[in-house]
Amino acid sequence: MASYTVTTEEDNISTLTMLGPNKEQPAFAAPGFCSSNSWGTAHDVGAGAGIAAQELAKRFNHIIVSDPNEGYVGIASERLGQFGFCKSKFAFLQEGAEESSVPSHQVDLLTICEAFHWTDVSKAMDSYARQLKPGGTLSINFYGMPQLINNESAQRVWGEMIEIWAQKLHNAGGILSRGVEHMSAGLDSVPIPDQDFEAGSKRITVDTGCKMKTLNSALSMAPKQVGQGEVMELIEDDKEWRSMRDVQWLKGFFATLLPRVGEEEIQDLWSALESFADGQNVEISWPLEQILSTKRWVGAVATYVVSLRCKNDEELMMLVLSEVSKDSGSRSRTAKDLIRRDYAPSISSTTASGRRDLTISRIRTTLLADPKPS
Incomplete structure (x- = not known):
């Protein structure tokens, strides 16, 4: 899971940065995006083990940590207790993104990291807007499947493996099928309602040497929801999201994907990938997207x-x-x-x-x- 941190400029929430897999330093920054200028409350939605919450706790007075999975809520609570933060700094909620118990207009920054695709996106956006204070910041972050660059043959085989997994996920139906459709479309499938958010929301794509790809060309993608007045921003040639990995690392990563595809089911593909890697490390890159939006003020x-x-x-x-x-x-x-x-x-x-x-x-x-x- 990625980690996202917030930094200050003249005591304003003006720069949001993202830490990627295996990163210790910010991979990119989106300067000048000003929110409610308050460091009161942040909500980490779909928090998993609380990696983003850990970073947010260094700056915000109060952190809401929510996840629909009881196991993850327990893990996050245990993890965050190990970093010396005051226990009262956190509130832990086992609940989905779509129907949060957080009161209206309580949150200065709401972030959902690498989890938007598991939600009913429209209902979740309505919930985010309700929770945010006017002028508060919404940050949605997503990086897709790692891709092998500078080795077309290896990437072709790796892509076939991802397609097999995506088909299996889609066949499971329900939330898993919907998740595949949103992952394939990326954050373009997230609507930003203009009745809730200011004009000029940013959709940021980071050029990491690869682009977000459809997980399986035979499957449908969620429709694009990019609205007029939204700002499309490209951060070019960010090599910080690249690394050199061997085939054993790829096997370990692939084994974490659910539902699992056993190594024996695709042994021929693994053999081909090993052949194309020729005993050398391959360069991988993570396609990366972010949405930044400001809750609308009702000034009239x-x-x-x-x-x-x-x-x-x-x-x-x-x-x-x-x-x-x-x-x-x-x-x-x-x-x-x-x-x-x-x-x-x-x-x-x-x-x-x-x-x-x-x-x-x-x-x-x-x-x-x-x-x-x-």
Whole structure:
């Protein structure tokens, strides 16, 4: 799994860097991407063993570590306890990305590293947007299967092995089949809803000497979801994601892929790969992509909502909707749904007499207290 760290520039979250497999130093940086400028709370979604959380904990005050797998949550908790961090710094949640229990507008940075393809992507994006504070940063990171470069014959055989594994994964159905389709399309299959995120989201591709490839040409890919106004950025000729490996290392890597393809099932291919490697190490490279996006501010309501006089919550939502409509154009038809999504849970948990004041207070403090940063 990759590790992602955040560094500062004049106390702003302005540079996100990624550490790749076997890396001890940042492999690339995306400078100038400014978020809410707060080091309060980060959420590592699909955290696995907590590798990204370990890096985030060096900077953020509080880290939410979540994964749907109970085993991984336990491993992350044990691992992170070994690095001298205060136990209260972390909250561990066994839950999926799509329906998080994290309250609305609580997170300054939400990152999902090498796990987006296992989610229902649209539902997960809705959950990320709900959790992020306005101005907060969403960072989605993905590197595909390693590829063998500067040895076309060896890469052709390696590609056949990956296709066999991908077919087996697809045949398993359900979440595994969906995962293959998203892995093949890469992060282009992730939609960035403009009602939730600012224009100018970055889709970053790192030229590591290879490109993201379809895992199996016979299988379908998830459709591309790249929107207008998104910035396509290429970081050229990054050799830090390359390394020299022998065939034994490739066998070890291949054995980690689930569902497993036994070495005996593809012995002829391994023999061919060994022949093309000719006893030498082969150069491998990891195709790499990242999405960086900023949670939208709802600025038009800033000085208006605080003085609302509403008889009930439905009237409040209609008034907020009318104000948002003036500011957000085509997004106005979804504004009411967004308000319900973000505030309905807290409304339903209070007494009838307290609902209006609670709702106004939450909108004021989480969305509208500060002007949008310049």
